[in-house]
Amino acid sequence: MNTRAAPISILGAGLTGLLLAHQLGVRGHRVRIYEAASENKPLAAAHVAAAMLAPLAESAISHFRITQMGMYSMQRWTEIILQLAAPVFFQKTGTLVLWHPQDQAEAKRFCSQLNQTLQQDPSIAPYQKLNRAGIDALEPSVSSKLLEGLYLPHEGQLDNRQLLAALLQSVLAQGHELLWASSKDLADFSDSEWVFDCRGIGAKTNWPAVRGVRGEVLRLFAPEVSLSRPTRLLHPKYPIYIAPKENYQFVIGATEIESEDLSPMSLRSSMELMSAAYTIDSAFAEARILESAVGLRPTLSHHDPAIRQISEHHYQINGLYRHGFLIAPSVIDAAIEWAIEGKTELAKQYQIRIYEDYASVSQ
Numbered sequence: 001m002n003t004r005a006a007p008i009s010i011l012g013a014g015l016t017g018l019l020l021a022h023q024l025g026v027r028g029h030r031v032r033i034y035e036a037a038s039e040n041k042p043l044a045a046a047h048v049a050a051a052m053l054a055p056l057a058e059s060a061i062s063h064f065r066i067t068q069m070g071m072y073s074m075q076r077w078t079e080i081i082l083q084l085a086a087p088v089f090f091q092k093t094g095t096l097v098l099w100h101p102q103d104q105a106e107a108k109r110f111c112s113q114l115n116q117t118l119q120q121d122p123s124i125a126p127y128q129k130l131n132r133a134g135i136d137a138l139e140p141s142v143s144s145k146l147l148e149g150l151y152l153p154h155e156g157q158l159d160n161r162q163l164l165a166a167l168l169q170s171v172l173a174q175g176h177e178l179l180w181a182s183s184k185d186l187a188d189f190s191d192s193e194w195v196f197d198c199r200g201i202g203a204k205t206n207w208p209a210v211r212g213v214r215g216e217v218l219r220l221f222a223p224e225v226s227l228s229r230p231t232r233l234l235h236p237k238y239p240i241y242i243a244p245k246e247n248y249q250f251v252i253g254a255t256e257i258e259s260e261d262l263s264p265m266s267l268r269s270s271m272e273l274m275s276a277a278y279t280i281d282s283a284f285a286e287a288r289i290l291e292s293a294v295g296l297r298p299t300l301s302h303h304d305p306a307i308r309q310i311s312e313h314h315y316q317i318n319g320l321y322r323h324g325f326l327i328a329p330s331v332i333d334a335a336i337e338w339a340i341e342g343k344t345e346l347a348k349q350y351q352i353r354i355y356e357d358y359a360s361v362s363q
């Protein structure tokens with residue numbers, strides 16, 4: 001592709017749109033981004049997300065390929081964050097997984113899923129079983145009612161909002177243009193223009209199979225709470241996590257509801273999230289509720305991400321579901337490799353679905 005030709009258009013300034021713009025910029029391409037939201041009223045799922053990077057923990061409920069994309073992406077985030085114009089909180093101190101004594105069966109099921117993953121890829125650092133002394137050594141403020149847990153050492157998290165802001169700053173510094181309050185559809189572009197559709201749930205108009213899965217999170221300010229790493233509470237009905245960010249902020253999440261309803265958080269969800277946080281650490285009692293937020297995870301029927309070419313120069317990247325931050329670098333690298341460089345090595349290596357036949361548009 002000629003880097004001096006007309007800019008590549010990207011629809012959507014959420015996670016995939018901004019990361020794609022930045023990575024195209026790193027490779028010398030010019031980009032124009034169209035974002036439906038106005039600058040101070042973000043609509044992206046990425047703005048709501050907890051941004052935990054948990055390749056092994058997520059393998060309990062995801063395809064093995066998501067774990068592999070996650071392992072690749074953990075390494076890539078380290079490189080990408082160093083390229084950005086502003087610092088981003090990026091922590092790699094592992095995940096703590098806890099359960100109540102009555103939820104032993106759930107813990108057994110979780111461990112057996114993790115064991116399958118570890119057998120499939122022995123290079124992944126195994127989890128460590130924790131007794132109460134082990135929990136105390138990592139997170140002493142955890143409730144004394146929680147007696148057992150697991151430590152997954154090679155997991156982490158980043159600050160979603162800092163990352164989006166740093167990507168935006170970097171993209172503008174690369175000389176790209178971002179047009180806010182500019183809702184676009186693929187039909188607005190001719191076939192000869194290069195376009196990447198990164199609209200998440202907003203891409204439904206051109207990819208009807210995309211659906212939204214509602215997720216609710218609370219943001220708390222809790223200077224009394226000393227939890228320092230992402231902590232998950234296993235539960236057969238309400239698995240919940242706490243993601244500690246900088247400046248005593250904590251994201252408690254997340255519900256997962258098959259609905260595209262973006263109305264405010266329900267009372268039931270807020271009670272479940274708050275009671276899980278309080279169960280893990282009673283110091284949350286004095287937390288201040290900064291925000292309750294709702295987002296739609298863009299999802300395809302197979303729950304995997306996919307890259308789709310629907311005309312000679314029009315591509316779509318979607319379906320990052322609950323793993324956007326975990327896997328985005330692998331998906332974006334594979335998209336650039338395929339669409340711009342004409343290669344499919346990464347997509348093959350990580351089994352990233354690419355639909356290269358124009359006839360597959362109904363999938």
Ligand SMILES: Cc1cc2nc3c(=O)[nH]c(=O)nc-3n(C[C@H](O)[C@H](O)[C@H](O)COP(=O)(O)OP(=O)(O)OC[C@H]3O[C@@H](n4cnc5c(N)ncnc54)[C@H](O)[C@@H]3O)c2cc1C
Nearest residue numbers: 012014016036045046051052184200202215295324325326
């Ligand atoms: C509650 C919740 C918790 C989550 N937690 C995690 C987590 O811990 N770890 C993790 O890895 N992932 C998590 N995710 C998932 C992650 O946020 C998503 O996978 C990711 O944001 C998807 O990125 P995207 O760019 O496809 O969509 P988005 O981030 O939603 O961005 C799409 C953008 O396109 C814009 N747009 C829409 N329509 C148009 C249009 N017509 N024209 C122009 N622009 C348009 C939108 O305004 C938006 O800015 C979570 C998601 C939610 C909702």
